[in-house]
Amino acid sequence: MTALSASVYAADPFRLAEEIDAVSASVESLHLDVMDGVFAPEYGLSARLIRDLSRRTSMPLDVHLMVARPKNSVIRFSEIGVRSIAIHLEADQDFRELTAIGRSNGVKVYAALRHTTPVAALDAELDHVDGCLLLTAPAGGGAFDQHAFDRLAQRPNGLYTVVDGRIEPEHFKRLNRFQVDMAVVGAALFIEGQAKAKAEEYSKMLGRKFSA
Numbered sequence: 001m002t003a004l005s006a007s008v009y010a011a012d013p014f015r016l017a018e019e020i021d022a023v024s025a026s027v028e029s030l031h032l033d034v035m036d037g038v039f040a041p042e043y044g045l046s047a048r049l050i051r052d053l054s055r056r057t058s059m060p061l062d063v064h065l066m067v068a069r070p071k072n073s074v075i076r077f078s079e080i081g082v083r084s085i086a087i088h089l090e091a092d093q094d095f096r097e098l099t100a101i102g103r104s105n106g107v108k109v110y111a112a113l114r115h116t117t118p119v120a121a122l123d124a125e126l127d128h129v130d131g132c133l134l135l136t137a138p139a140g141g142g143a144f145d146q147h148a149f150d151r152l153a154q155r156p157n158g159l160y161t162v163v164d165g166r167i168e169p170e171h172f173k174r175l176n177r178f179q180v181d182m183a184v185v186g187a188a189l190f191i192e193g194q195a196k197a198k199a200e201e202y203s204k205m206l207g208r209k210f211s212a
Contacts, residue, residue, distance in 0.1 A: 001207040002175045003028040003182045005062060006199065007164070008053075009044055010186030019195055020057070026199035028208070029060040029083065031164065031184045034073060039091065040066040040140035047076055054080050064112065064164065064184075066139045067091065074098045078105035086112040086133040086162070089121050099128045110162060114138075115145040119154040131160030131181070136167060144168070152178045172205050 006027045011019035020030065030053070035044030044066065054061055060083040065073050071093050077085055078101060085102050089095055089111055102109040108130040111122055115135045122132055132155065136148040144166040145151075155161060163175065164184035175183050183206070189198050 002172065002180050003208055004199070004203050004206055005029045005031040005162070005182050005184045006189055007031045007033065007184050007186030009033040010190045011195075012190065012192070019190055020053075022196040023189065023199035024057070024059055026196075026203040027059075028182065029062050030057070031186075032061060032063045032082075034063060034065050034067060034077075035140060036067040039068040039088065042140040047073070050077065050082070051080050054082065060084075062086070062162075064133060065091075066112075069093055071098060071101070074101050078102045078107040082107060084108040084110055084130070086110040088112045088114070089125070090114055090117060095125065096128050099125075103130075110160070115148070115151075115165065119151050122156055122159070126156060126159070131162065133162040133164055135165045136163050137165030142166070144171075149174055149178065152180065169202060169205060172202070176206065 004027045006023045008030050032050050033044040035042050037043050062084045063077045063082050064086040067073055068091060070087055070091050074085060085107055087098050099109040110131045110133045111125050111129045112133040134151060136145050161180050162182045163180050167183050167185050168188050189195060191198060
């Protein structure tokens with residue numbers, strides 16, 4: 001069954017602690033987008049915020065690096081002790097060197113792909129990663145990719161898979177059918193005043209139930 005991860009980037013930044021508390025009992029992890037304004041057209045969560053969050057929560061933290069030159073970020077976040085780091089194959093630095101850094105620090109490393117990158121690009125990296133993250137919308141925001149499910153059908157058999165980008169409840173049944181391991185939900189989850197109820201509703205829809 002597909003697990004639910006909460007995209008912290010979509011939460012109200014002025015009520016961040018409250019928003020995280022509201023969803024924590026019903027989600028499997030916190031998803032943390034780091035963007036540099038180059039690889040993705042927006043700036044994401046800061047290293048300081050993620051460091052402080054790692055000290056204040058026992059929840060698994062999954063970092064998604066949408067940055068052009070991710071080496072320093074891989075070193076920093078793997079030393080912080082996050083659970084996983086998703087690194088884009090399209091980044092400007094040696095992917096296998098980056099995965100080796102993360103895994104040597106006990107962090108799971110996922111190969112991340114833009115929604116326009118052929119899924120076949122994963123084939124050469126299977127021995128160097130613990131899974132993949134497939135963007136289902138443009139990096140930094142945009143509409144859900146109409147070809148997302150076709151792309152899921154093309155991924156290597158048995159590869160741990162995260163989907164991220166404009167995921168809505170209407171997608172959940174098909175994600176379960178495609179045996180997607182984790183769905184990252186942001187805007188559809190952090191609706192003002194409804195985050196707790198939405199997290200409970202979505203976890204039930206996905207067939208999952210978590211408790212604090």
